[in-house]
Amino acid sequence: MARGIVVTSLVDALVEDLREKVVSGELAPGTPLTELEVSTRYDVARASARAAIERLTGEKVLVRANHKTARVITLGPEDVRDIYRTRTYLESEVLRRLALTRQVPAAACEANAEIAALWAEGSYAIVDPDMRFHTSLIDSLASTRTSAMYHSLAFEVKLCMAQLQGRQRLSPEIIVAEHARILALIEAGDGEGAAAMLDEHLARARELLAASLGGEAGPEASVPSSALPPTP
Amino acid sequence: MARGIVVTSLVDALVEDLREKVVSGELAPGTPLTELEVSTRYDVARASARAAIERLTGEKVLVRANHKTARVITLGPEDVRDIYRTRTYLESEVLRRLALTRQVPAAACEANAEIAALWAEGSYAIVDPDMRFHTSLIDSLASTRTSAMYHSLAFEVKLCMAQLQGRQRLSPEIIVAEHARILALIEAGDGEGAAAMLDEHLARARELLAASLGGEAGPEASVPSSALPPTP
DNA sequence: ACACGCCGATTGTCCGACAAGTAGACGCAA
DNA sequence: TTGCGTCTACTTGTCGGACAATCGGCGTGT
Numbered sequence: 001m002a003r004g005i006v007v008t009s010l011v012d013a014l015v016e017d018l019r020e021k022v023v024s025g026e027l028a029p030g031t032p033l034t035e036l037e038v039s040t041r042y043d044v045a046r047a048s049a050r051a052a053i054e055r056l057t058g059e060k061v062l063v064r065a066n067h068k069t070a071r072v073i074t075l076g077p078e079d080v081r082d083i084y085r086t087r088t089y090l091e092s093e094v095l096r097r098l099a100l101t102r103q104v105p106a107a108a109c110e111a112n113a114e115i116a117a118l119w120a121e122g123s124y125a126i127v128d129p130d131m132r133f134h135t136s137l138i139d140s141l142a143s144t145r146t147s148a149m150y151h152s153l154a155f156e157v158k159l160c161m162a163q164l165q166g167r168q169r170l171s172p173e174i175i176v177a178e179h180a181r182i183l184a185l186i187e188a189g190d191g192e193g194a195a196a197m198l199d200e201h202l203a204r205a206r207e208l209l210a211a212s213l214g215g216e217a218g219p220e221a222s223v224p225s226s227a228l229p230p231t232p
Numbered sequence: 233m234a235r236g237i238v239v240t241s242l243v244d245a246l247v248e249d250l251r252e253k254v255v256s257g258e259l260a261p262g263t264p265l266t267e268l269e270v271s272t273r274y275d276v277a278r279a280s281a282r283a284a285i286e287r288l289t290g291e292k293v294l295v296r297a298n299h300k301t302a303r304v305i306t307l308g309p310e311d312v313r314d315i316y317r318t319r320t321y322l323e324s325e326v327l328r329r330l331a332l333t334r335q336v337p338a339a340a341c342e343a344n345a346e347i348a349a350l351w352a353e354g355s356y357a358i359v360d361p362d363m364r365f366h367t368s369l370i371d372s373l374a375s376t377r378t379s380a381m382y383h384s385l386a387f388e389v390k391l392c393m394a395q396l397q398g399r400q401r402l403s404p405e406i407i408v409a410e411h412a413r414i415l416a417l418i419e420a421g422d423g424e425g426a427a428a429m430l431d432e433h434l435a436r437a438r439e440l441l442a443a444s445l446g447g448e449a450g451p452e453a454s455v456p457s458s459a460l461p462p463t464p
Numbered sequence: 465a466c467a468c469g470c471c472g473a474t475t476g477t478c479c480g481a482c483a484a485g486t487a488g489a490c491g492c493a494a
Numbered sequence: 495t496t497g498c499g500t501c502t503a504c505t506t507g508t509c510g511g512a513c514a515a516t517c518g519g520c521g522t523g524t
Contacts, residue, residue, distance in 0.1 A: 007298055009507070034474070045509045047279065050475090051286065058290045066239055067475055067516050086377040093325040145318040149381050241476070266505070277478045282506085299485050299506055468523085475516075481509080490501075 014042060014052035022061055022072055023155075025162045029074040033062060061159070075160050077214030083160070084206035087153045090146065091202070092195035094138055095182065099191030104183050107136035112179040119172035126172050127161060133179055157209075164212050170205060246274060246284035254293055254304055255387075257394040261306040265294060293391070307392050309446030315392070316438035319385045322378065323434070324427035326370055327414065331423030336415050339368035344411040351404035358404050359393060365411055389441075396444050402437060 008016070018038070021027045039049035053070050056062040064070035075083075098104070111133040115126055131154055138150040178201045185194035240248070250270070253259045271281035285302050288294040296302035307315075330336070343365040347358055363386055370382040410433045417426035 009298070011507090036474075047510090048508065051283070054283065054287070055290065058287065064475095066241070069474065082375050082377050085373075085375050086381065089325040089329070089375075089378060090321060093321040097321070141317075143314050143317050143321075145314050145385070146321060149318065153377070243476090268505075279479090280477065296506095300487095301505065466524090469521095471518100471520085473517085473519105475514105477514085478512080480511095483506105483508085485506075486504085488501105488503090490499105492497105492499085494495100494497080 010044060011048050011051045011055070014038070014044065014048065015055050017042075018052060018056060019059070019061055023158050023162050025165055027072050029072050029163050031072045032069045033071065034069050060156075073159065075156070075163060075213065077210040079156075080160055080210040080213055081206060083153055083156050084202055084209075087150070087157075088199060088202050090150055090153070091134060091138065092198050094141060094146070095186060095194040095198055096191035097141065098137065099186045099189050099194055102187055102189050103140065104187050105136050105140035107140070108133050108179075108183060111136055112176060112183070115172060115179070116176045119176065124172070126175070127158075130175060131157075160209055160213060164209075170208055175201075242276060243280050243283045243287070246270070246276065246280065247287050249274075250284060250288060251291070251293055255390050255394050257397055259304050261304050261395050263304045265302045265304070267301075292388075305391065307388070307395060307445065309442040311388075312392055312442040312445055313438060315385055315388050316434055316441075319382070319389070320431060320434050322382055322385070323366065323370065324430050326373060326378070327418060327426040327430055328423035329373065330369065331418045331421050331426055334419055334421050335372065336419050337368050337372035339372070340365050340411075340415060343368055344408060344415070347404055347411070348408045351408065356404070358407070359390075362407060363389075392441055392445060396441075402440055407433075 018027070018033075027033075033053060035046050035050045035053060038044075038053065039046045042049065053062060053064070057064050057070055061073060062070040063073050111129045114129040115133070118124075118126055118129065135147075135150060135154060139147050141147075178197065182194050182197050182201070185191075185197060250259070250265075259265075265285060267278050267282050267285060270276075270285065271278040274281065285294060285296075289296050289302055293305060294302040295305050343361045346361040347365070350356075350358055350361065367379075367382060367386060371379050373379075410429065414426050414429050414433070417423075417429060
């Protein structure tokens with residue numbers, strides 16, 4: 001089981017490629033995506049391009065109003081805060097449940113060790129194992145829907161990161177220490193403590209993200225995602 | 233603001249109508265929905281029918297495998313448990329946060345009063361205000377994503393209910409009492425207690441639903457949604 | 465300066481067509 | 495009878511072209 005291959009339809013492939021281009025930053029937030037553009041760039045029929053765009057708007061990777069061209073989503077500080085709030089709700093409750101049975105998922109330990117290792121060798125490509133730490137905690141509950149929801153939130157976090165092209169700086173050593181602390185609290189059965197710790201842990205990341213996303217203007221197109229109409 | 237009218241495109245209307253037909257039970261679980269059927273029944277082009285079906289599969293109202301015709305989703309006991317578990321995670325954490333500030337949303341009180349009123353006059357159309365009680369608690373946090381996630385779960389609960397055509401029976405008086413208890417605990421600042429109470433409250437509903445969904449076979453087509461291959 | 469109307473670009477919807485895949489019916493052989 | 499291969503009808507996936515509706519901008523006339 002779990003053979004890596006999957007049959008992908010054409011629009012599946014389109015969706016995947018476009019989504020990847022968005023999270024990688026190749027398609028900056030606010031970039032308009034015309035059906036014709038997509039269809040010609042990939043050499044597919046407009047119907048297919050259209051389907052892909054529609055699916056991505058369903059996933060909230062793109063946004064589009066009636067009769068207007070789809071654009072890559074732009075996430076502002078308010079969005080970051082909302083994402084992290086929701087994330088905190090879900091994850092802290094999960095920590096409580098894990099603490100009840102004192103289960104410390106092995107995958108979480110490994111992910112944290114990986115962060116430490118990367119830090120030791122001077123690399124800053126931390127975001128991936130960091131995500132893995134958190135998702136492995138959630139996934140250890142084996143609830144399809146809980147996992148799906150958390151993953152969708154994690155994806156939005158990735159989108160945020162894509163917007164500020166790796167400018168944010170949070171020190172790996174603090175992260176590793178806090179992760180370890182959380183795992184210890186779970187093992188000790190202190191759900192309340194673990195939840196509190198997580199709250200703090202995520203709050204720091206959240207404010208850092210929100211600040212760098214809203215404080216300084218990006219290289220171009222300081223389009224605020226919020227409903228604030230830019231005074232013309 | 234909040235003028236009721238919304239501009240709906242054709243496929244939007246299709247999606248809405250089909251979704252409504254599914255939650256109302258008019259389209260039973262497992263019913264196949266051919267693109268051609270939909271396009272002819274509504275007298276629209278196949279492309280439009282196709283788009284509607286695709287969006288509904290994205291919403292998990294329909295399911296479809298590669299090259300096979302879409303079917304109305306069938307939810308089994310395992311799904312019910314998963315839905316309620318996720319629901320409990322989200323909602324209990326929300327209760328804790330509400331208890332921190334002792335905020336009791338007025339809408340929740342009203343919804344509960346409405347249940348009581350309906351019960352007093354002998355009606356059993358309780359599920360709607362019951363849903364409103366819970367969603368108003370969530371919505372009082374004003375977190376777009378948290379609300380969206382909870383609403384999607386609530387929708388799945390409605391799907392479950394649609395499957396057993398109003399056969400389930402949970403006594404309104406217990407519901408009202410437990411709701412009131414939860415609100416009281418929030419007002420008292422006892423988040424832990426409120427969460428525990430909710431846990432119990434939802435567990436009862438969950439097991440009732442799961443039992444009536446899995447215990448007896450439906451009128452026809454006892455297709456188990458789970459991966460369990462029916463011993464042939 | 466302001467209202468108005470036209471125009472290009474883009475979306476929304478339709479039609480018809482064909483390849484490819486699935487599932488069930490059919491028939492043939494052991 | 496049972497098992498297996500084949501064939502066929504139905505359905506999906508994708509294409510191309512077509513046209514009305516809509517939006518935003520530009521120029522024009524008053």
